Amino acid sequence: MPQTISRWTFTIVFSLLLMSCSSSYKSFENDGSKELRAKLYQIETFQFNGKLGFRNSEEAFSVAINNWLQDADKYQIELSSAFFGLGAIELKGTAAWIEANEPGQEPVRSDYPNYTIKELLGSPLPIQRIRYWLRGIPAPQSKSQETLNDQGLLSTLEQDGWTIHLDRYHDVSNLPLPGRIKIEQNDTRITLVVAQWSIL
DSSP states (O other): OOOOOOHHHHHHHHHHHOOOOOOOOOOOGGGOHHHHHHHHHHOOEEEEEEEEEEEOSSOEEEEEEEEEEEETTEEEEEEEOSGGGOOOEEEEEOSSOEEEEOTTSOOEEESOHHHHHHHHHSSOOOHHHHHHHTTTSOOTTSOEEEEEOTTSOEEEEEETTEEEEEESOEEETTEEEOSEEEEEETTEEEEEEEEEEEEO
């Protein structure tokens, strides 16, 4: 049987792994959509901080993302919130496993993230896709429908049964990265707001 991680921890994790302050960006229309997209796909390691909001038919909460470090499919996330009395928590893992570290407690690890997601939320979440959506591009593993904004950047994406809205693009190292991402499916609503981006 899979090892158990507390319900609130997994709810936050799955919200994050799905997926600001106002920011400016320049027009990337002249960069060429194919060339720009190729550059975005080449980004393997990035880092940001901000906030996350989660809402479904039963609950709603928000957490501060103190640091989110993504290296290919590996992630390390530091969160804090008053929700559930949480002070701080560190999450790390890949699509195949996850580990939660809370102050004063032993680390808890699960090698069955997809199983636990389905048990808690009623359906699996596209863990492998999130790291692409965060960069404002569709995941290459499956088909998608896209809508672009006036600057030629991804505005709306439909993929694997999820609808993703992206806006408030930041100019980060001469590349546009979204400052706000809304991820929706049925009654689940996730809003990710980025305060500061870094490409490593």
